Amino acid sequence: MSYLQDRDEKTLSQRLMALPSAVELVVEGSADHPIVIETLDLVSYLVSLSPHTLSYVYQSGSPAPKVWLRSKAVRLLDIVFWGVPTGLEFTALVDAIALYSGITPQLDVTTRSLLDQIYDSIAASIFVSPT
Amino acid sequence: MACAQMVHLAMECAAWQPLVSVAIIQVDQFPERGQKFNILGVPTTILEPGTQRLQGVVPAPYFAGYLLQAQT
Numbered sequence: 001m002s003y004l005q006d007r008d009e010k011t012l013s014q015r016l017m018a019l020p021s022a023v024e025l026v027v028e029g030s031a032d033h034p035i036v037i038e039t040l041d042l043v044s045y046l047v048s049l050s051p052h053t054l055s056y057v058y059q060s061g062s063p064a065p066k067v068w069l070r071s072k073a074v075r076l077l078d079i080v081f082w083g084v085p086t087g088l089e090f091t092a093l094v095d096a097i098a099l100y101s102g103i104t105p106q107l108d109v110t111t112r113s114l115l116d117q118i119y120d121s122i123a124a125s126i127f128v129s130p131t
Numbered sequence: 132m133a134c135a136q137m138v139h140l141a142m143e144c145a146a147w148q149p150l151v152s153v154a155i156i157q158v159d160q161f162p163e164r165g166q167k168f169n170i171l172g173v174p175t176t177i178l179e180p181g182t183q184r185l186q187g188v189v190p191a192p193y194f195a196g197y198l199l200q201a202q203t
Binding site for chain 1: 132138139142143145147148150154158159164168170173178180195196
């Protein structure tokens with residue numbers, strides 16, 4: 001299944017092929033869960049756009065359907081998508097892939113300075129809708 | 132669009148500061164989690180530990196400030 005029009009697909013493919021390092025997407029959840037089935041379809045489509053820089057695996061361990069990422073370039077980043085990352089979250093998934101590949105975040109000096117003062121773990125849960 | 136902006140900001144902060152983790156939750160696909168946190172609109176950001184609850188999009192320095200407060 002194609003999620004994008006030809007022109008957008010080509011642009012995204014070029015962006016993914018230019019990633020500085022490879023990223024692996026991990027899909028978790030029960031194999032017969034509709035969200036997992038749809039997520040696997042979307043993730044395999046994304047990987048097909050740039051198989052040299054992207055790959056994916058499926059893990060059945062967690063009952064909750066989710067997608068997370070890993071790479072050798074950025075080991076400490078922890079971003080998890082709960083649910084099918086479609087709509088605007090599809091763009092967010094692509095942005096997350098870019099960050100995992102080692103692309104530097106574009107934050108202003110003040111924000112970076114505040115973030116540098118954090119000394120303990122913080123979990124941010126963002127509730128969104130796809131539109 | 133607001134959701135995308137907030138998600139983008141949070142992910143960039145997590146990429147800068149490894150102590151920050153981010154979960155992006157599709158509330159329509161996980162209504163029980165939405166009910167647990169009494170989510171009435173999107174985007175809503177819950178910071179743990181602490182009780183910080185951000186509605187909508189906030190500027191980057193404000194968000195970093197909220198993250199800083201959340202740990203104290």
